[in-house]
Amino acid sequence: MSDAPDNKPDYRSTVFLPRTDFPMKAGLPQKEPAIAERWKAENLYGQVRKSRAGRDKFIFHDGPPYANGDIHIGHALNKTLKDMVVRTQTLLGKDAPYVPGWDCHGLPIEWKIEEQYRKKKLNKDEVPAREFRAECRAYAQHWVNVQSEQFQRLGITGDWDKPYLTMDFAAEATIVNELYKFAESGQLYRGAKPVMWSPVEKTALAEAEIEYEDIVSTQIDVAFEIVESPIPELVGAHAVVWTTTPWTIPVNQGIAYNPEVEYVVYSRQQLDDPSNRKNYLIACDLREAFSARVDKALGEQGLWASEFFVGGKSLAGTIARHPMHKLGGFFAKPRPFLPGDFVTTDSGTGLVHMAPDHGEDDFELCKANGIEPVFAVEGDGKYREDWLWLGGQGSVINPKFNAPDGPINSDLREAGALLAASTDYQHSYPHSWRSKAKVIYRCTPQWFIAMDKPLGHQHAKTRAEKRWENEGGALVNGAHLTDDENATLRQLAMKAIAETRFVPDKGRNRIGSMVEGRPDWVLSRQRAWGVPIAVFVERKTGQLLVDHDVNQRIVAAIRAEGVDAWDEVRAQDYLGNGFKAADYEMVTDILDVWFDSGCTHVFTLESGHWPEQRWPADLYLEGSDQHRGWFQSSLMESCGTRGRAPYDQILTHGFTMDSKGMKMSKSLGNTIDPLKVMEVNGADIIRLWALSVDFTEDHRIGDEILKGVGDQYRKIRNTFRYLLGALDGFSAEERVRPEEMPELERYMLALTAQLDARLRKAVDDYDFNDYTRALTDFCNEDLSAFFFDIRKDSLYCDAPSDAKRRAYRTVLDILFEALVRWASPVLVFTAEEVWGTRYPDSGSVHLLEWPLIDTDWREDRGLFAKWSELRSLREQVTEAIEPLRRDKVIGSSLEAQVTVPSDADPALLAELFIVSSVKRGDALAVTKSGFHKCGRCWRLLPEVSQDGDLCARCDEVVNG
The missing domain is CATH 3.90.740.10 (Valyl/Leucyl/Isoleucyl-tRNA synthetase, editing domain)
Structure with a gap:
């Protein structure tokens, strides 16, 4: 407020201005790390688990990022979306545990270790395999630790002290055990077929490891x-x-x-x-x-x-x-x-x-006519030495x-x-997405899982039940195995796709077309760092040895010692008394890492290592490329062993482009580093960006976009700052029941209930873009630009005991309690700061549940219609006043006298328009008021005899 008129008393000290220590300047880069450390020290994740124990479960299973390098903006988007899922389900009162995980085996890590060898002029093939794998394991663990800290800096909640890693011994044993289920049901076979082969990396590649240039x-x-x-x-x-x-x-x-x-x-x-x-x-x-x-x-x-x-x-x-x-x-x-x-x-x-040797159609046609491959091209892309x-x-x-x-x-x-x-x-x-080199079709002996062979699940079910009982496991899996002995893996997968909810739904056709036409699954890779295809093949016949007892001895050894347990010196120990090691070849290939990640649902949801989990998952969430990757490998693995998908729903996001819609590339210099963004702007800005875009499609990020997100954030922050200040000193005794409130307050409660319904639907639909937009629009348009603007006069100038002011503050309290909860999954650090500012001793905001909003508030449709019309009229009046302000005819809207074609109460309209007075007329008109200004509330009223005197209300507050 400006100074009072000359020679008049200064009433500023009598005005009830909002008071709060909550700063306008966020300082997120400085505050957020301290909040994250406090969460870790107080074991907030454990507190949340305890508070939701026994509630209905929502199981989200994390798709594992690769343990290789710092996180990028795609990671930030992906993990923020996942965190939003977990937090909104938790907010709804469900037990929604989150176990993060990492993919730790495979070629990229091998390449990094080989690069280190090449720099030292060492040959990887001359290093003992056990030593080489130990270096790969250490490299992967390093990046698991680094990425874990980076994800936590982003505000992602989860069981960070106990993540799942595909290289954990128990996980490696589980992966091998899952492979044996395919072997024992007859789905695993060795054959020579053309597969995608990288001459640079000297290994077969899966379709998900291919990109086209x-x-x-x-x-x-x-x-x-x-x-x-x-x-x-x-x-x-x-x-x-x-x-x-x-x-x-x-x-x-x-x-x-x-x-x-x-x-x-x-x-x-x-x-x-x-x-x-x-x-x-x-x-x-x-x-x-x-x-x-x-x-x-x-x-x-x-x-x-x-x-x-x-x-x-x-x-x-x-x-x-x-x-x-x-x-x-x-x-x-x-x-x-x-x-x-x-x-x-x-x-x-x-x-x-x-x-x-070098084409799928070629192979099938020649095979049908008795023509066999000749294996002329070797793994490095050269013709073999004896080729003519x-x-x-x-x-x-x-x-x-x-x-x-x-x-x-x-x-x-x-x-x-x-x-x-x-x-x-x-x-x-086709090119390898790792080496970027061209690949070829090359026919080599590989291990496959058949897509079109009847699974014979009746036998598998009996064997599975017996196995799980022997291992002391729950009989969850056996209950999901199909009773159809003639079903093939492809048929089961297509059935599972039809039964799965896809968001957006177009994902169903994408993965469906891939599964419908995909060839047999190539499982084998010719590398060192991975889970071995731990099987024996009879030398004379080439037949795969399928023996449950042998298999379980191998599983037990890997569970105790990891993949290094698969060693030729132990062949006879594994084979036992029934078979001679001299008669059998130990397979040295490793498994496709997609089989590893396809098994994560088993050792994460079923193992009991995380007792709060259960199988199947309610939701998987990844980028659209995972329709041919993790979504599909998980589907194949689970349908082959359990007869159904390991998930009920799949949520897919698009890819992050630069501000011009171009793919990000270090060579183009158009990448956005989330770590730097957090250093400058804070993690909540990245989260707000991620949850504001239409992530189901390809979307954009850039400096200007982030600047816009920053502006959006400041408006939300100022909303909370206003609420905190306006609620200073509020107590339960001040509350007013809704039925006793003025109509404006009842309308705001109706809007709040309407927002509640919209946000609930957005959570159900995983429409986080609409969730965030609804929340920000409500703060900006319904609160700051409307409700707060209108009621600031009552807040500042009415007596604390005034019924209208009490009703306003009651609604503000309801709004605060709801908005801080609704904002908490989006702005995880800011919501904590807001909550702690008002309730410093009441624990974390993230332990709270969804606000209880009375749905009856939104039942009065007439109230919505009336106030929608009034708000439209208010916009017209505001627009009509602006030229007078611009021409300095009036200084503020309080100096305006308005004529409107409305039958509404003129006093209500004056309050709504924030003008001196309103009268009815045939057309909208605005003139300068001839009344004098109250020295305290600055309203121009007929009862004020001269500028600076008090109106009746202010006189009563000050002198009464």
């Missing part, structure tokens, strides 16, 4: 001479294959055609040499593109003609020979024509060369090796088989 490849047209055919005229012609992977030509074993496609013998005659004439067999529809490629390669136009047409079906029995047939051996064998409906005329020549053509050379993913002048194409050109070659074919190609 646009590249430019060499495309070549290669001629295979036809030597036999039911169509005599074809003999001597050349079948033309087209490929963008020239390195697969040395492993070719056949040519695929489509029986439904029409082919043509297309001849080319050199213009200056009529005797130089060649006949080529290609698809009719691809003649022009093919001839253009050949003419361009030869540097001159030829004379092309269609000699005769051949129906695809007629090509059965046709045989060609490899361009390098003169090398003998493998290359001298006939190359049969094989029918394949996957052959299309979209591009190429309509004929596809078959290399069963290019032995010991490579790497096959090297562009120079595949270039038009590279060794493959040079040899084909010399053999007269290379018709065209160019480095201009643009397409999407």
Whole structure:
């Protein structure tokens, strides 16, 4: 308030201004760490568990981040969303434990240790495996510790003293035991199939470890001479294959055609040499593109003609020979024509060369025709030393090796088989998301879980029940096994997807399409740091040894000693008296880390190590990439062993882009480091950002966006600051019952009840964007800009015993108790500070439950209609006053006299509009009031005889 008029008493000391020690300046970077330390010292998580013991459970299972490096903004979003789930369910009164976890095995950690070796010029393969694994374990533990502190700094609540780690001995034993369930039900098998293989990392990769990048490849047209055919005229012609992977030509074993496609013998005659004439067999529809490629390669136009047409079906029995047939051996064998409906005329020549080692379609078609892989390409991408053509050379993913002048194409050109070659074919190609190098399809002996073999669950159920009883476990799992012996893993997974709630629902189609078409699960990896595929294979027959007692001896050893227990020197101990170690091979491959993480539901929810947990989980929450990752591996593992998904709901978030919508990249310099944001702005700002965006889609962050979030935060903080100040000295004796309150207060209670319903729905829908928006809009629009603005006169100037002021403060108390609870899952540190400011000795705000809001408050629909109309009228009046303020006709709205076309009580309207007076009229009009100003409340009223005197109300408060 400004100074009182000259020569008049100063009444400022008589005004009841809000008082609070709660500062306007947040200072979050300084305050938050101290609050987090207090939570840790007081074991707040344990207090929450105790306060919710015996309540209905809500089980959220944490998808494990990888223990490798500092957290990034994606981690911050992910963990904030998870924390919001746990905190809102806890606020609703449920027992919602949160056990954080980490994925600790796998290639990225191996690579980091290998990098350290390379810097020291050491060879990883020369280091004892046990020693190497110990270094990997220590590296993973270091980053678990670092990330744990960083997540706690973000305000994430959880059992941080007892997280789950896939490298814990008990977890490793559980993973092996889960593998045995697949072995004992007949789902585990070893086979040779093409799998995604990284020549750089020298291991098979899962689909979830692949990312696709646009590249430019060499495309070549290669001629295979036809030597036999039911169509005599074809003999001597050349079948033309087209490929963008020239390195697969040395492993070719056949040519695929489509029986439904029409082919043509297309001849080319050199213009200056009529005797130089060649006949080529290609698809009719691809003649022009093919001839253009050949003419361009030869540097001159030829004379092309269609000699005769051949129906695809007629090509059965046709045989060609490899361009390098003169090398003998493998290359001298006939190359049969094989029918394949996957052959299309979209591009190429309509004929596809078959290399069963390096393609899924190739493998299946050749296998069906008795053609087996030859394993010519080794793990490092080079042809094996004894290969007749290019032995010991490579790497096959090297562009120079595949270039038009590279060794493959040079040899084909010399053999007269290379018709065209160019480095201009643009397409999407799979890369390892770790090494960023191109991958290949490579056929190697691997371990698989069958997707389409009947699981025979009746037998598995009996065996499972017996096993869990023997191990003293609860019979939760057996109860979930299906009774359908003929169900396959794919069928069970598709059924589980149909029964799962997806938020947003489009996730159902995403994971469903992947599961519907996915191949058998490739489990094996050729690395050192991971859980072993701890099985024996009989040397003579190649048969997997499936013996429950042997398996359990191995599980017990791993539980006691970890993965190092899988050691050849102990083979006979594991095999016992029933089998001889000399007769069996110990498998040395490790498990796909997705199998590790797919088992986390078992050792976290079922093991009893966290007794507050139970299976299945109510919710899994991760980024949309996990539809092909953790969501899917967990689904596969659980359906294969328990007949259903380990979750009832899946919540998916999108990815965080920069402020322009571009993917974040260190090379572009557009990354946002959450650790730095917390240092400058505080963790609550990151949380408010994460819960304000539409996280179900890709979303943005940047300096300007964070600045806007900061402004939003300050408005919420000021709301709490006002509430704390306005409630100074409030006591229970001051309360007024709702039915005794003025209509404005009853309207605010109705709005509060309406907000309560909206927030509850937002929690049920996991719509945290709407939750946060509803909360902030209520603070800004309904409270600060409306209710607080109108009632500040009553708060400041009415007597403490005044019924209207008491009613206002009663509503403020209700609002405080509700808002601090509703804000606590979002602004975890600020809510604690707010609560502690008013109730310094009452414990943490995070022990509180959802506020009890009387739903009857929102039943009066007429009240909403009336006040909606009044608020609209208030906006019109405010807008009409502004020109007078701008032109300095009046100094504040209190100097305005308003005419409005309304039948509402003029005194109520004057209070609502914060003006001197209101009268009814046909149209809205604003003029300057002619009344004098009260020296205390500054209202211009007819009862004030001259400026500076007191109105009747103020006189009574001051002098009465």
